[in-house]
Amino acid sequence: MNTAGTAEGTGSLGLATGMSRRRQQAGLLLAIIGVPVLTPRLSSYWVKLVTPVSLDLVKPLIEGLKNEMICHEDSIGALIPIERTPIREAIRLALTEPRPSSIKA
DSSP: OOOOOOOOOSSOOOHHHHHHHHHHHHTOOOOOOOOSOOOHHHHHHHHHHHSSOOHHHHHHHHHHTTSOOOOOOOTHHHHSOOOOOOHHHHHHHHHHSOOOTTSOO
16 A cells, blocks of 8 residues: 555644643743754754753754644544544653653663
């Protein structure tokens, strides 16, 4: 089968909004500071500096953030019928699920 499809959520969510929602649910402080120039490479180094996540994991994730993705249809829903998890529930699960000790810092 050679079929392509798109997947759309129930709304639009920007990175800053997603980070803010996670911060609220985790009870953390968050400061989002705009900077005039920040390339994906510099961003990767910054994330590595302030988190224990390996640079090998951070680089491709940050690189992907430069591509905006907005879906206006849900054709893949007919091919892969799965129940979508709302963002607040996904954050709650991520904060409460045990973390595997095999993740390299």
